[in-house]
Amino acid sequence: xxxxxxxxxxxxxxxxxxxxxxxxxxxxxxxxxxxxxxxxxxxxxxxxxxxxxxxxxxxxxxxxxxxxxxxxxxxxxxxxxxxxxxxxxxxxxxxxxxxxxxxxxxxxxxxxxxxxxxxxxxxxxxxxxxxxxxxxxxxxxxxxxxxxxxxxx
Amino acid sequence: xxxxxxxxxxxxxxxxxxxxxxxxxxxxxxxxxxxxxxxxxxxxxxxxxxxxxxxxxxxxxxxxxxxxxxxxxxxxxxxxxxxxxxxxxxxxxxxxxxxxxxxxxxxxxxxxxxxxxxxxxxxxxxxxxxxxxxxxxxxxxxxxxxxxxxxxxxxxxxxxxxxxxxxxxxxxxxxxxxxxxxxxxxxxxxxxxxxxxxxxxxxxxxxxxxxxxxxxxxxxxxxxxxxxxxxxxxxxxxxxxxxxxxxxxxxxxxxxxxxxxxxxxxxxxxxxxxxxxxxxxxxxxxxxxxxxxxxxxxxxxxxxxxxxxxxxxxxxxxxxxxxxxxxxxxxxxxxxxxxxxxxxxxxxxxxxxxxxxxxxxxxxxxxxxxxxxxxxxxxxxxxxxxx
Numbered sequence: 001x002x003x004x005x006x007x008x009x010x011x012x013x014x015x016x017x018x019x020x021x022x023x024x025x026x027x028x029x030x031x032x033x034x035x036x037x038x039x040x041x042x043x044x045x046x047x048x049x050x051x052x053x054x055x056x057x058x059x060x061x062x063x064x065x066x067x068x069x070x071x072x073x074x075x076x077x078x079x080x081x082x083x084x085x086x087x088x089x090x091x092x093x094x095x096x097x098x099x100x101x102x103x104x105x106x107x108x109x110x111x112x113x114x115x116x117x118x119x120x121x122x123x124x125x126x127x128x129x130x131x132x133x134x135x136x137x138x139x140x141x142x143x144x145x146x147x148x149x150x151x152x153x
Numbered sequence: 154x155x156x157x158x159x160x161x162x163x164x165x166x167x168x169x170x171x172x173x174x175x176x177x178x179x180x181x182x183x184x185x186x187x188x189x190x191x192x193x194x195x196x197x198x199x200x201x202x203x204x205x206x207x208x209x210x211x212x213x214x215x216x217x218x219x220x221x222x223x224x225x226x227x228x229x230x231x232x233x234x235x236x237x238x239x240x241x242x243x244x245x246x247x248x249x250x251x252x253x254x255x256x257x258x259x260x261x262x263x264x265x266x267x268x269x270x271x272x273x274x275x276x277x278x279x280x281x282x283x284x285x286x287x288x289x290x291x292x293x294x295x296x297x298x299x300x301x302x303x304x305x306x307x308x309x310x311x312x313x314x315x316x317x318x319x320x321x322x323x324x325x326x327x328x329x330x331x332x333x334x335x336x337x338x339x340x341x342x343x344x345x346x347x348x349x350x351x352x353x354x355x356x357x358x359x360x361x362x363x364x365x366x367x368x369x370x371x372x373x374x375x376x377x378x379x380x381x382x383x384x385x386x387x388x389x390x391x392x393x394x395x396x397x398x399x400x401x402x403x404x405x406x407x408x409x410x411x412x413x414x415x416x417x418x419x420x421x422x423x424x425x426x427x428x429x430x431x432x433x434x435x436x437x438x439x440x441x442x443x444x445x446x447x448x449x450x451x452x453x454x455x456x457x458x459x460x461x462x463x464x465x466x467x468x469x470x471x472x473x474x475x476x477x478x479x480x481x482x483x484x485x486x487x488x489x490x491x492x493x494x495x496x497x498x499x500x501x502x503x504x505x506x507x508x509x510x511x512x513x514x515x516x517x518x519x520x521x522x523x524x525x526x527x528x529x530x531x532x533x534x535x536x537x538x539x540x
Contacts, residue, residue, distance in 0.1 A: 063196035063197060
């Protein structure tokens with residue numbers, strides 16, 4: 001509690017913070033568990049034959065529930081289908097130097113995963129470039145178990 | 154509002170403290186799948202979805218209906234999100250019913266849910282804002298002074314709250330979907346639980362639940378599609394009032410009284426205790442039953458506690474106007490679903506589908522949901538016969 005710079009009004013700090021927990025469900029649960037335990041990616045095969053990664057729980061065409069039996073391995077390498085350069089990373093971003101947010105289609109998948117690409121320089125980035133994952137040293141079952149992707153070569 | 158609306162499908166999850174096996178979408182689909190199966194409809198046959206849950210800060214996922222839309226079959230279809238705090242599940246059902254009655258859609262899926270295990274409702278409701286004293290109390294601490302004032306006005310004896318809690322927990326034993334099942338629950342057990350927020354003991358408060366409840370509402374054209382007889386919507390009504398306003402009476406809020414009066418007028422109800430066969434009322438804390446009995450016209454002002462004390466609202470005591478045969482909010486509280494559950498349980502009764510908590514021959518039932526600081530009200534009347 002304090003006066004503001006002009007001595008006119010009271011200013012107070014307010015931090016909104018609750019202890020959230022997440023249940024991921026059977027399909028995304030397997031997706032995260034495979035990344036954490038084995039550094040492997042899973043996609044899911046739908047009735048149309050497409051493989052979606054990240055996997056979804058519901059078939060987008062039939063609207064029926066998909067099952068863990070429909071999961072199959074994809075990646076770990078993939079290619080960038082679209083990207084945008086972030087020249088000033090913010091606290092909490094996965095890479096703490098200029099990097100790209102990118103849509104990455106892992107090998108064997110028909111849809112793309114959003115993640116960071118640490119390419120060092122914007123000039124390295126291009127649509128269609130090959131990338132591989134770099135996993136976090138300590139993995140706990142979240143999307144940050146993938147530290148980022150980096151150029152394949 | 155010339156068209157009639159029928160409840161043709163009902164589905165709910167088993168309410169419990171932690172559904173760690175499913176995420177939000179999975180839990181919502183579980184209830185929806187059951188409602189659609191009851192209505193004998195597929196996801197693709199649904200015209201529109203009305204969806205509700207209590208404030209997004211509770212689980213920290215903002216506008217979850219947007220990321221759930223695809224899994225709920227709503228790509229290219231109307232999806233309507235409702236926000237009215239604890240009453241939201243009731244309001245959601247009413248919005249769905251109005252879409253049917255207005256002739257906009259033939260088959261509307263409505264669903265309410267909450268996953269309280271993903272957060273902490275007490276703290277989510279008690280942010281310590283700058284320059285305000287910390288409430289640190291959650292909903293029970295907020296409502297306790299209202300109950301204390303009710304007791305002062307009506308001179309109700311202390312045991313009435315305990316009696317209501319025992320009654321609803323005993324009702325819950327008849328409902329396999331209820332969260333709390335306390336097989337030996339009795340007066341002494343509730344009485345001896347710790348006093349949390351005077352006059353509320355621990356045993357007189359609702360649990361924190363994960364759960365979802367869905368209904369398929371249809372126009373007359375599809376009313377018999379499900380094969381089971383439909384519940385007909387006879388009247389719907391909503392009212393609200395500010396949290397704080399001059400002259401506001403938290404014990405008997407005007408919005409609640411006005412909501413009931415307007416609802417009863419629509420359906421020709423003159424004596425709710427006599428005219429209804431049963432009621433599902435939003436009793437999240439024991440003392441809400443006698444207080445709401447007065448707001449909703451089941452008892453004269455100051456006399457609500459006598460209704461509860463007499464056993465009139467108890468199935469086990471053979472009461473003439475059983476309240477919350479399902480066990481009510483006192484036995485299951487997935488907040489966003491709690492209002493939908495009241496509406497759905499009333500519909501189950503008039504469809505004759507309520508199983509062990511069925512009121513024999515129930516033909517007309519009242520459902521009520523309450524939200525915020527006793528400030529949002531959503532009510533409907535359903536019947537076995539066409540209105």
